[in-house]
Amino acid sequence: MSLSRKMVSIGEAAEFLGVAAQTLRRWEREGRLMPHERTPGGRRRYDLARLRPEGFRGPEAPRPTIAYARVSSHDPKEDLERQKQVLERYCARQRWTFEVISDLGSGMNYHKKGLKKLLDAVLDGKVGRLVITHKDRLLRFGAELVFAICEAKGVEVVILCQGEDTTFEEDLAKDVLEIITVFSARLYGARSRKSQKLLEGVRAAVEAAQC
Template sequence: MNRYISIGEAAQLLGVSVSTLRRWDREGKVSSVRTSGNQRRYDLDVLLPHRVRQKTDCRKTLAYARVSSHDQKEDLERQKQVLELYCAHQGWTFEVISDLGSGMNYHKKGLKRLLNEILDGCVARLVVTHKDRLLRFGAELVFAICEAKNVSVVILNSGEDTTFEEDLAKDVLEIITVFSARLYGLRSRKNQKLLEGVKKAVEEAQQC
């Protein structure tokens, strides 16, 4: 059986003023019925989802760290420490998820888990040191999913990632390696020479 409450009780339940609730009613954000005396009454079962959406303390904060290769493990630990210190300082209940893999790889174990938890509605906010730590290309899609699921995104450093060039070079080398394996199967010396030349150029640029 539905339980209807007064506008004062509803405003207190939602943590807003009576005037705000009246405005929400006019804008169609909440619905009410009228008594015979023309007083607003609100269905408690309808209002509860609004209260749930506003309370995020039952959802956790996920922090995400990533590097491209094993020789960047020190940077991975540094990212994790920065994320842990920041989240702890904010007083959030948090968990750090980390990945070791290319920013062009959409199938990393940690990234999959991160997206699944966001889609399941378990996450209140996502924290990263840089946008590129999520994905080299496609981070905006993850942010769009976060917006749709009411997940706040916190980027600690919105400037240029200091390891961008190094990571990008490693990602390009990984792509070359994949295509090399496929083209070598064709036993084309022309293809082999072409790929080896590109790989050498990337490695030389990486050392500059």
């Protein structure tokens, strides 16, 4: 088909672009693509040679979904696989195009490989939706900041379970122990008697809380 100054109806233009005529009417209302001429009777006419002018923004391809899974490094790896399966089944039922990113590490660690990959994709505008099983699977502290970044980037956040994770108390106790380990090492030195005594007391409290 020649594209040199060939004026066509809205139906032919829609067929050429692979969209519905209703879509062209909506693009006209939004100022994205205007008819190039109108007949005396008011009918739209489009110039095929100008249907894809520079700067014309057609419908954007939907951004993919990322499902993020994490368990503590203390947990069996089988727990991580079960969490990934839950996310995969949910996304598949929704018929979403998705990728699963996973981490094996503490919720206090902000430098995990999977988390950095997720944040880079969100900041680059390559994510349309984030799916997690529980809020604390993302981060122990700071998840709200990630959610705010997602909102600013137009990323929908789906949390499958709003209640606490079944391992919440155990994971929190281990995270608290990790925090105290770091700060006691800074205050007293990793091998000091004060540091070791403090950590022994915290470990005892953690074990008692898990009984």
